[in-house]
Amino acid sequence: MSTAEEQFPPLDLRLTEENPEDLYEYAPCGYCSCLPDGTLVKINQTLLGWLGYAREELVARRCFQDLLTIGGRLHYEIHCVPLLMLQGQVRELSYQLRLQSGGTLPVLMNATMLYDAHAQPLVVRITLFDITERRLYEQELLRAKAEAEDQREQLGRANEQLTSKNEQLIRINAELDNFVYTASHDLKQPASNMLGLFEELKRTATFNDPEAAGMVNMFDNSLRQMLSTIEELTEVVQLQRQLEQVPVEAIELLPFTEEIIRGLEQPLYEPSADFILDFAAVPTLRLSRPGLHSVLYNLLSNAVKYAHPSRRPRVEVRTTLVEGTPVLSVRDNGRGIDLQRHGQELFQLFRRFHPEVVGSGMGLYLVNRLVNQAGGYLEVDSVVGEGTTFRIYFPS
Template sequence: MKKILLIDDNEQDRMLYKRFLGKQVGHERIEIHEASSGKEGLTLFAAQKPDCVLLDHNLLDTDGLTLLGDLKRLAPPDALCVVMITGGGSETLAVRALNEGALDYLVKQQFDRELLRKTVMHAIEKNEWRQYVTRYHGQLQAVNQQLRESLEELTETRQQIQEKNAQLTIANEAIRARNQELAATNQQLARTNIDLDNFVYAASHDLRQPVHNLHGLFDELRRTATFHDPEAAQMLRFVDDSLRDLTATITDLAAVVQVARQPGEQKAEPVGLADLTADVLQTLRPQLQTTQADVQTDFSALPELLYVRSNLRTIVLNLVANALKYRHPDRPALVRVRSNQLADQPVLEVADNGLGIDLERHGSELFQLFRRFHPHAEEGTGVGLFLVNRLVQAQGGRIEVESQLDCGTTFRVFF
């Protein structure tokens, strides 16, 4: 349905236009509204919002060009469809009307039914096309604005990425330089450790013979010399104890260095814990007989352990030997050795009822070389726990310790 507004103060002309237009133009039905003055035309235009206005130039209360300007102010931009009609054919008037916004121009008495219908339909289609183009341009402008904003965001993001990349490049260069420094430091430390191990190994090896000679000399001195000092026997005993401690220290140092000097990656193998522990207890038979210790074993939860056999033997030997060495003088020594699996991780546990350790005081020193926490106890060099911890950590394991003074200590080795 198309609405057409006739603004003409001549009733006969309006009747003629209505008869020419009829009730349908092409495939479109039409609805015609009439105004006999410019004022009435403005009121109907605002109320009906017609698709096309047939505007007579010569009105009693105004002229067509003036009314055309008033209609433009009521209509949205580029949405006014006006066909100007005048009684006199003036090209100047036609140009002015078209310049002021009219879409076409007709002269009274010079058009018929067909021309009027075609002119009106052409003006309506032209106006609709113009509105479509305006909407399309608006959409294009909105899209272009979005594209410009997206481009600005992309540009800003690209700049931020470039800045981040520059920062990352600087950071990577710093990390690379730091890694090179660390690699050089590690190489230097490795060389230093090798040199220290070689020195300790050579020193411990070279000191064996002089200490052995001292043993022989003091034995010969004790056998051949006559001492009148009543404290001579005690002094000789002190000398024997000192030589024995020195020999043990040299032996333990050699053992520590020997572990570090083991060539390449040693082969792990399934090791039966019961057989290995029996071998260790056979080695410690003199200490077991002296202390009358009760050693209880339970390997039912984990009978075998995949490990380097010699290293595992050293671990078990030192932990059990420590339990015997630091037994409590007021009760028989009890040592429990067992294995189990905790969270898919094999664990070896050695627990005793000995002297215990003050972990709050000595916990940070527990695995350091030459640390002893019971000087009054049986002789020791403070190397055993250092060696055990070194062997365990070398394979990615760890040791947990629970201890209470005068109650005992439990070592858990997580392999």
């Protein structure tokens, strides 16, 4: 005996003793036979059970087409019977059986025509499969498809609305930029004239009031602050327009950042700061040079400007890769920002969180705008009295 034969148990011969009549009567599908005109001559118990009829109620008394709905009967007589006569068989035609209870049962029909010795049609053998679950599944698919199409239409309408809103916002932003640029440009000359006239007034006029000196100083500071704000507004719009025309390039961060730091070494910043630079993870970034310069300059100058008065400023500038995304971080040990109180307005225009330090409140607004324009986004961690960390996620 071979190894393959040893793997299987001996065949139980009782399994071969099935009654052919039982196989026909209780098959998992419906069987029936009818004459060419449709008169039923044989029907199995499975089909009788589906229909709810006794055998004597159907055999030799009813036609097969009587078991179908009106639409199904028309289709059977007009379409199915001619096909049977022409090609001798039909496959997978869908019908609804009419049950004695008044309900219907969806079935899939296969039929074969048998002929006598003279090639005349003798009998039609029909096999029927219950497709109730299949029909329910198809209906569920159709329902899901309809819902998906409805959701797609809703999404399409929402996208159209978002596109319209986006175009509207772009237009409004462009109009605001034009307004800011025009207004700041038109105000700059009068403000400069006022400052010049006031300088001449201080040089030539005599004030006898003992409080005049303080008032003159306050007025002078206000004029200079106004002129500085106007110039910075003009710079914001000009830089925005320049970046739209400047191509991106691969920028080596170490020499680029060192050059910015050298520009910060002014007597204004005391004591001088310690800078720690680490760009090993991402040595270069592909960005527009003016945009990156403005972002780094504002973050580094703020790190030094808002240094804690009791310790030497320490600024760490690093790059890392987070799930393939380049991240540039600037961390300081300065005064910190109360994010619970000011987090929502951190990047808004003219917002200042340390009034004791001179500033215009435009630096972080400009940084956020430039980062968004480059396709990135900002994250901020800060603890009051300990320092602040800005992390810029750039598109990879």
